[in-house]
Amino acid sequence: MKKLVELISEDVTQAFISKGYDEKYGVVTPSNRPDLCQFQCNGAMAAAKAYKKAPIMIAQEIVEVLQDNSRIKEITAVMPGFINITLSDEFLAEYINDMRINKDFGCEKEKSPKKVIIDYGGPNIAKPLHVGHMRSAIIGESLKRIFKFMGNDAIGDVHLGDWGTPMGLVIAELKRRKPDLIYFDDNYTEEYPAEAPFTISELEEIYPAASAYSKENPEFLEEAKRITYLMQNGHRGYMALWKHMQDVSVTDLKKIYDNLNVSFELWKKESDAQPYVKDMVEYLKINNYARLSDGALVVDVKEEADTKEIPPFMILKSDGATLYSTTDLATIVERMKLFDPDHIIYITDKRQELHFEIVFRCAKKTKLVKEDTKLQFIGFGTMNGKDGKPFKTRDGGVLRLEYLIKMVTDEVYRKIMESRSMDEEEAKQIAAKVGLAALKYGDLSNQASKDYVFDLERFTSFEGNSGPYILYTIVRIKSILEKFNATGKSISSDMRILPASSAVERELMLQITRFSDLIHLAYEEQAPHRICQYIYDLADKFSSFYHDTKVISEDYSEERQGSLILMITLIQEILLTCIDLLGFEAPDRM
Numbered sequence: 217m218k219k220l221v222e223l224i225s226e227d228v229t230q231a232f233i234s235k236g237y238d239e240k241y242g243v244v245t246p247s248n249r250p251d252l253c254q255f256q257c258n259g260a261m262a263a264a265k266a267y268k269k270a271p272i273m274i275a276q277e278i279v280e281v282l283q284d285n286s287r288i289k290e291i292t293a294v295m296p297g298f299i300n301i302t303l304s305d306e307f308l309a310e311y312i313n314d315m316r317i318n319k320d321f322g323c324e325k326e327k328s329p330k331k332v333i334i335d336y337g338g339p340n341i342a343k344p345l346h347v348g349h350m351r352s353a354i355i356g357e358s359l360k361r362i363f364k365f366m367g368n369d370a371i372g373d374v375h376l377g378d379w380g381t382p383m384g385l386v387i388a389e390l391k392r393r394k395p396d397l398i399y400f401d402d403n404y405t406e407e408y409p410a411e412a413p414f415t416i417s418e419l420e421e422i423y424p425a426a427s428a429y430s431k432e433n434p435e436f437l438e439e440a441k442r443i444t445y446l447m448q449n450g451h452r453g454y455m456a457l458w459k460h461m462q463d464v465s466v467t468d469l470k471k472i473y474d475n476l477n478v479s480f481e482l483w484k485k486e487s488d489a490q491p492y493v494k495d496m497v498e499y500l501k502i503n504n505y506a507r508l509s510d511g512a513l514v515v516d517v518k519e520e521a522d523t524k525e526i527p528p529f530m531i532l533k534s535d536g537a538t539l540y541s542t543t544d545l546a547t548i549v550e551r552m553k554l555f556d557p558d559h560i561i562y563i564t565d566k567r568q569e570l571h572f573e574i575v576f577r578c579a580k581k582t583k584l585v586k587e588d589t590k591l592q593f594i595g596f597g598t599m600n601g602k603d604g605k606p607f608k609t610r611d612g613g614v615l616r617l618e619y620l621i622k623m624v625t626d627e628v629y630r631k632i633m634e635s636r637s638m639d640e641e642e643a644k645q646i647a648a649k650v651g652l653a654a655l656k657y658g659d660l661s662n663q664a665s666k667d668y669v670f671d672l673e674r675f676t677s678f679e680g681n682s683g684p685y686i687l688y689t690i691v692r693i694k695s696i697l698e699k700f701n702a703t704g705k706s707i708s709s710d711m712r713i714l715p716a717s718s719a720v721e722r723e724l725m726l727q728i729t730r731f732s733d734l735i736h737l738a739y740e741e742q743a744p745h746r747i748c749q750y751i752y753d754l755a756d757k758f759s760s761f762y763h764d765t766k767v768i769s770e771d772y773s774e775e776r777q778g779s780l781i782l783m784i785t786l787i788q789e790i791l792l793t794c795i796d797l798l799g800f801e802a803p804d805r806m
């Protein structure tokens with residue numbers, strides 16, 4: 217379905233053409249003054265210059281043509297040359313009836329669907345997840361859902377960090393603590409046990425300990441690097457331990473992502489890209505893209521127009537070791553070979569922006585991707601505490617994701633138990649859903665690139681711009697529909713949504729029609745916060761409407777009540793679709 221503003225634009229454009237003006241002046245936008253009108257066209261002002269006429273005269277000409285247009289209730293020319301438009305209630309209702317019967321509320325899909333790999337999550341094995349990983353998971357999951365909704369083939373890849381010194385540090389520390397483990401016995405030739413010699417909690421404790429110890433003891437760091445090198449080059453015992461780390465971590469990560477309602481099509485790892493490195497280095501050398509710089513192999517990616525210093529892309533260090541950037545370039549090679557995507561999106565903390573800029577430039581310059589392969593980085597800001605500094609635990613440590621989730625869920629549970637009597641088990645289940653919504657909505661309602669303040673009180677509030685408020689609206693509509701069903705009345709197939717009969721209802725209907733506009737905007741800008749804005753306004757307008765109109769209790773005609781029921785059902789469906797795009801679910805009651 218065309219958007220409402222497109223339909224109106226078409227009519228206004230026709231009017232401009234009929235009066236001999238260029239079609240480009242007929243663009244209509246939602247009104248900046250909703251108190252005066254629903255839509256506006258500023259084309260007369262622009263046309264005035266080109267046609268050397270007073271803008272108000274042009275506006276009046278256009279208004280005259282559209283005076284009897286059946287879609288329009290009121291159209292006026294306002295000084296200095298605005299055209300203010302309010303739609304007829306019949307047309308508005310007709311549009312909403314069409315939304316109701318069309319798939320996905322008439323939202324038009326991507327005309328040329330793309331294959332898109334979305335690289336998000338990015339956890340590292342053996343290291344606990346922190347808030348940055350949570351943001352990546354939340355934003356990435358939502359974007360992936362938006363891309364799929366628009367008809368693209370979107371593939372989420374967790375891109376597990378399993379390559380590099382952290383692995384060596386863990387193994388070195390394990391060796392220090394338990395030197396007798398068979399993995400350290402070079403004479404051991406049998407199969408290693410299937411069971412890992414550590415649990416996830418041990419593993420997560422070992423890494424920070426090893427990392428701290430390595431800072432005081434350079435020889436320990438050297439040992440860890442040596443172990444990393446051996447592990448990467450096929451040392452049996454170290455490789456077996458590494459495999460154990462992967463298994464233990466992945467099992468744990470899957471649980472955590474499951475709780476976050478986040479899932480990945482691909483569980484690829486940094487190590488999966490390593491087999492591509494050798495040929496890639498050869499290719500870069502043979503084609504003279506790479507040069508030696510102090511023993512290191514680099515590709516220059518500076519460009520004339522650069523205003524800041526762009527360092528070269530480093531492929532290999534002087535000792536031949538690979539880097540984070542080498543892995544990312546090889547991963548691009550791997551992805552092109554296995555999936556041939558049109559578009560790859562990376563979602564990490566914005567501090568990695570320069571890294572990706574260099575990787576992308578190198579991939580393009582060296583033709584490891586096609587000319588039209590789109591490489592995109594989406595960097596997000598920091599989650600801060602109320603003091604404006606990065607959110608920390610009370611003892612000042614980095615915040616672990618599980619604690620954060622628990623904190624939010626506990627607070628929601630407390631609120632539920634405080635105000636209603638509910639079975640403890642049920643309250644826990646509801647708190648889990650509502651808590652997740654609080655956390656995700658709290659994050660996604662901000663423009664991703666901006667820092668935001670984690671405000672437990674505001675995020676978990678059942679009122680205002682929060683996840684729980686959206687869920688509360690959905691649950692409230694559900695209970696109205698249940699009450700309606702309990703009256704024994706039903707909706708017959710010929711019932712329709714009728715034209716608005718009050719200002720609040722008209723406002724609400726207008727908000728419903730904006731669904732496609734906002735979904736498209738969220739998609740084009742890769743900005744889930746657009747959806748949050750839309751559903752908050754929708755929930756809010758529903759609330760004013762409901763305050764005014766008692767859908768069940770009043771004595772309406774059957775048609776009128778049927779119309780109200782159809783409309784709130786539509787609102788509920790739209791809200792459910794939108795929260796699904798944001799990556800959370802509604803409970804049955806709360």
Ligand code: ARG
Nearest residue numbers: 335338339340375377544564
């Ligand atoms: N593991 C990385 C980190 O924790 C994030 C990975 C992001 N993706 C990528 N292809 N580099 O910072």
